[in-house]
Amino acid sequence: MGLKIYNTLSGKLEEFVPLNPPEVKIYTCGVTVYDDSHVGHGRSLIVFDVFRRYLQYLGYKVKFIRNFTDVDDKIINRAKGECVDFMTIANRYIASYYRDMESIGVKPADVEPRVTEHIEEIIEVISKLIEKGYAYESGGDVYFSVSSFPEYGKLSKRNPEELEAGARIEPSEKKRNLLDFALWKSAKAGEPAWDSPWGPGRPGWHTECVAMIFKHLGETIDIHAGGLDLVFPHHENEIAQAEACTGKPFARYWMHNGLVTVGGQKMSKSLGNFITLREVYSKYHPDVLRLLVLFTHYRSPLDFSWEKMEETKKAYERLRDALLDLELLKSLPTVEGSGTHPLFEKVKETEEKFFEELSEDFNTPASLSHVYNLVSELNRVKKLAFERKAISVQELSAYEYAVESLLKHLKGIFGILEDLKPECKRERVEEERAESPITDDRLIALLVEVRERARKAKQYELADYIREELKKLEVVLEDTPAGTKWKVQR
Structure with a gap:
């Protein structure tokens, strides 16, 4: 059974053929770390986390890279507003990002590069583009000359004239043409800067991913992924730079997830x-968010609402309870039945259709529909058993087989129900959840900030008191030159 992927570059559904099987190289654009991650970020992260898991299930050796943009206008402006160094902001929200990813079950990437750690590689890419005539220096800035790359616009399927008319483009007297984009920005007073052949400055946004891909994955990768809003200008500009540098295809497949909207309007800061x-998983089990994402095809828009979260919560509980009730069925008296129970065949049929749908451009809503059809069969078996207060050996064996199959694929590929313990009765699971300490990260961060202010004001008694009280709540503080770090220690 072959895997088909919709390739944004060709605009078609294509058979997935890696460059060097079984190796698969994937790069996804990460977050700009100036604030907490929101549901829009979460959708992209969950989608490509699950896609990566599926490739690994199919036997591919995946090398998965996801970057951090840790120097950017938004980061710098926030740092100025708080009167702190830009790296303080970046480090704070990278730590926040890691907490969020752990909470929603997104696996760390194999490499998670930061822009500030790749300045040398970025300068090398820019220098090569200038040398080959694709870029030019102007007053300490460096720009890519869009007119020098004839294929510009091939990803977004628009010609340069249309792009020029409708895109968000920064005007500048230093540019030769309006569509030309910055590769290097000359230093401004009070902003971070690095030395370069064109004077002190910092990278433009569109160059960082190219340099990091070249370093960690090579000149041509299998899959480049990200949100639909990155097709233009970000990914279009990446293709132009990379292919101008090497003369080779940059990525064989481009995958883009649909946007998250609220009331039909794009969710954005x-x-x-x-x-x-954090607001979502403080109110709901993280699996509810993952299910909400997977109930919609990854290329379609997803309109978020708390009402939809409530509906998805019920769907999650229906799935969870069908699996947990295996233990209740085991407590019933058993009787001998006859023949092979049809549920065995239903499980095999479900598995087959589950993988057929996933292999057709990662159709998670369709694959989940087969899962829930099987859940309906489990509930029917369960209902009959409870009515007669006994279960046949064949029924119990088939039910257990179905639970094992569902858990294997839902945990391993979809990343849901990973904390489920089928040997526990449902009531005990709810008790364990109720007994778990709930810690609000925002409240901890506020207390840490109050302690920092107390220390600066030499109110050491108050600062020590806050540290000790947080310690009682299993929150451990570490004072470093870059500020106070904290973690919850279970």
């Missing part, structure tokens, strides 16, 4: 309509 991941 600039619009102020975003909902943080």
Whole structure:
């Protein structure tokens, strides 16, 4: 059974053929770390986490890279507003990001490079583009000349004239043409800068991913992924730079997930309509968010609402309870039945259709529909057993087989129900959840900040008191030159 992927570059569904099987090289654009991650970020992260898991299940050796943009106008502006160094902001939200990813079950990438750790590689890419005539220096800035790359616009399927008319483009007297984009920005007073052949400055956004891909994955990769909003200008500009540098295809497949909207409007920090991941998983089990994402095809828009979270919570509980009730069925008296129970065949049929749908451009909603059809069969078996207060050996064996199959694939590929213990009765699971300490990260961060201010004001008694009280709540503080770090120690 072959895997098919919709390739944004060709605009077609294509058979997936890696460059050097079984190795698969994947790069996804990460977050700009100036604030907490929101549901829009979470959707992309969950989608490609699951896709990576599926490739690994199919036997591919995946090398998965996801970057951090840790120097950027938004980071710098936030740092100025808080009167701190830009790296303080970046480090704070990278730590926040890791907490969020752990909470929603997104696996760390194999490599998670930061822009500030790749300045030398970025300068090398820019120098090569200048040398080959694709870029030019102007007043300490360096720009890519879009007119020098005839294929510009091939990803977004628009010609340069259309792009020029409709895109968000920064005007500058230093540019030769309006569409030309910055590869290097000359230093401004009070902003971070690095030495370069064109004077002190910092990288443009579109160059960083190219340099990091070249370093960690090579000149041509199998899959480049990200949100639909990155097709233009970010990914279009990446292709132009990379292929101008090497003369080779940059990525064989381009995958883009649909956007998360709120009331039909894109969720974004600039619009102020975003909902943080932390807010979601403080109210719901993280599996509910993962299910919400997987109930919609990854290329379609996903309109987020708390009502949909409530609906998805019920669907999650239906799935969870069907699996947990295996232990209740085991407590019933058993009787001998006859023949092979049809549920065995239903499980095999479900597995087959489950993988057929996933292999057709990663169709998670369709694959989940087969899962829930099997759950309906489990509930029917369970209902009959409870009515007669006994279960046949064949029924119990088939039910257990179905649970094992579902858990294997839902845990391993979809990353849900990973904390489920089928040997526990449902009531005990709810008790364990109720007994678990709930810690609000925002409250901890606020207390840490109050302690920092107390230390600066030489109110050491108050600072020590806060540290000791947090310690009682299993929150451990570590004072470093870059500020106070904290973690919850279970």
